[in-house]
Amino acid sequence: MRLVVDVTKQVGDFTLSADFTLSRQRCGIFGPSGSGKSTLMHILAGLLRPDSGRITLDGKVLFDHDHKIHLPPQKRRIGVVFQHALLFPHMNVRRNLLYGWRRTPMEQRSITPEAIIEVLNLEPLLERRPTSLSGGERQRVALGRTVLSCPRLLLMDEPLTGLDQLLKFQIIPYLRKVLDEFHIPLLFISHSLQEIRLMTDEVLVFDRGGVQQSVPTEELARRYLVSDHRGYANLLHLENPRPHGDLFRYNWGGTELILTEPGGEGDNLFELGARDITLFKQNPVATSARNLLSCRVTDVFGDGNRIGVELTVNGGQLISQIVPESLQELDIAPGSEIVAVIKASAFRKLY
Numbered sequence: 001m002r003l004v005v006d007v008t009k010q011v012g013d014f015t016l017s018a019d020f021t022l023s024r025q026r027c028g029i030f031g032p033s034g035s036g037k038s039t040l041m042h043i044l045a046g047l048l049r050p051d052s053g054r055i056t057l058d059g060k061v062l063f064d065h066d067h068k069i070h071l072p073p074q075k076r077r078i079g080v081v082f083q084h085a086l087l088f089p090h091m092n093v094r095r096n097l098l099y100g101w102r103r104t105p106m107e108q109r110s111i112t113p114e115a116i117i118e119v120l121n122l123e124p125l126l127e128r129r130p131t132s133l134s135g136g137e138r139q140r141v142a143l144g145r146t147v148l149s150c151p152r153l154l155l156m157d158e159p160l161t162g163l164d165q166l167l168k169f170q171i172i173p174y175l176r177k178v179l180d181e182f183h184i185p186l187l188f189i190s191h192s193l194q195e196i197r198l199m200t201d202e203v204l205v206f207d208r209g210g211v212q213q214s215v216p217t218e219e220l221a222r223r224y225l226v227s228d229h230r231g232y233a234n235l236l237h238l239e240n241p242r243p244h245g246d247l248f249r250y251n252w253g254g255t256e257l258i259l260t261e262p263g264g265e266g267d268n269l270f271e272l273g274a275r276d277i278t279l280f281k282q283n284p285v286a287t288s289a290r291n292l293l294s295c296r297v298t299d300v301f302g303d304g305n306r307i308g309v310e311l312t313v314n315g316g317q318l319i320s321q322i323v324p325e326s327l328q329e330l331d332i333a334p335g336s337e338i339v340a341v342i343k344a345s346a347f348r349k350l351y
């Protein structure tokens with residue numbers, strides 16, 4: 001995907017000025033409320049006409065002020081999923097799903113309804129009306145319907161915001177699977193750093209109507225270690241849980257981790273706060289913590305009293321957050337060998 005945007009738009013007292021290029025498959029737009037994220041999304045979808053500038057998607061001109069080009073939404077092949085799933089209440093799920101697909105020209109139908117029904121596990125819902133569905137189910141149907149219009153780009157505006165934590169983490173794996181399976185580029189708007197991290201590789205940071213910069217998502221997360229009191233959370237995909245006494249043993253790449261929480265057969269995503277990783281010069285003589293990992297320090301970042309230490313262990317990476325005194329006392333620098341100690345109960349299961 002290559003999206004090139006250079007536009008301005010005045011709405012009331014608010015001025016949007018966006019000048020950026022996105023080239024990764026999964027991009028995010030991140031910023032506080034009122035910073036212009038939805039305005040930009042409406043512009044990209046063709047629902048709002050900019051005052052000046054140009055927009056191209058994979059070389060195709062969607063808008064060009066000077067040449068008076070403004071493609072209408074239906075000609076852009078951009079799929080849009082909003083926060084509240086907009087389904088037709090009088091149609092059952094099957095008819096909702098087929099709505100966009102039937103209107104897509106034959107030669108553009110690269111995705112079949114059967115494939116979407118399978119990937120999103122919609123078979124049990126097909127005969128039901130939208131009013132009888134849960135929020136998460138409705139969002140899955142809305143996603144399926146949009147994807148069935150075979151878009152060149154999928155725009156999602158806070159699609160998970162209305163869902164509780166449980167539903168949110170149920171739908172994220174589906175979302176990722178659909179995008180991977182059908183190779184659909186994503187532009188995902190959210191003010192949740194956690195969602196942005198789970199869904200994107202590159203992010204545009206918005207502030208007061210202007211794009212501040214485009215950064216790799218991981219870099220944005222690391223900046224939060226310094227600027228946000230919640231700090232940095234490691235996201236770990238753990239596999240193959242086996243009972244280990246009252247605890248559970250997981251594979252994390254070539255490393256084994258011991259956790260208190262059980263998991264499922266496939267991919268299990270856990271969050272581990274950077275502050276929950278304690279560093280020691282050598283293996284402690286005795287500790288209540290169940291995980292002692294011999295690591296190499298590969299980076300040290302941050303400032304003030306929040307220092308991030310990037311650790312590499314068997315190809316996996318962890319960030320530990322420490323204070324400057326500890327950095328000095330343990331003499332930590334890139335290349336140092338260090339032992340990371342983590343309690344079995346420090347991991348929080350996301351899905």
Ligand SMILES: Nc1ncnc2c1ncn2[C@@H]1O[C@H](COP(=O)(O)OP(=O)(O)OP(=O)(O)O)[C@@H](O)[C@H]1O
Nearest residue numbers: 011012013014032033034035036037038039040191
């Ligand atoms: N039609 C309009 N008339 C006047 N002002 C508007 C209009 N639409 C949006 N705005 C203003 O433009 C600014 C940006 O709004 P926008 O909805 O794009 O922000 P946002 O970043 O998506 O916020 P949120 O995360 O709360 O959805 C806000 O100050 C909003 O009040």
